[in-house]
Amino acid sequence: MRGWSRLGIVLSVIWALSAFFYVRSRDIEQAGKFSSFVYSTCSEAKSAAKNYDFRECSERASKSYLDYDPGPGNAAIAALLPIPFMWLGMWLVVAVTRWVVRGFKKA
Numbered sequence: 001m002r003g004w005s006r007l008g009i010v011l012s013v014i015w016a017l018s019a020f021f022y023v024r025s026r027d028i029e030q031a032g033k034f035s036s037f038v039y040s041t042c043s044e045a046k047s048a049a050k051n052y053d054f055r056e057c058s059e060r061a062s063k064s065y066l067d068y069d070p071g072p073g074n075a076a077i078a079a080l081l082p083i084p085f086m087w088l089g090m091w092l093v094v095a096v097t098r099w100v101v102r103g104f105k106k107a
Contacts, residue, residue, distance in 0.1 A: 035065035
């Protein structure tokens with residue numbers, strides 16, 4: 001295996017890991033924000049009604065978190081799907097470059 005291929009594999013692994021953790025942490029953060037919004041809306045409504053039993057709000061917030069969080073599958077797709085396209089793009093760049101260089105050598 002040549003050096004450029006090895007570099008491509010290393011960069012692909014780095015991409016997959018970093019993209020997975022980035023997307024997953026972003027999904028968790030967004031689900032947390034949505035859950036917090038649901039809880040604050042519910043608790044404000046209950047406080048306005050002079051009802052200070054917030055268990056229902058906690059349950060709603062927990063359910064909304066689970067409903068809003070897409071799970072690790074979303075992050076896996078975002079991390080792995082671009083890799084074949086990146087390899088194809090690099091292969092096309094190398095093929096076109098070699099084709100152009102061969103054209104100059106013939107002239």
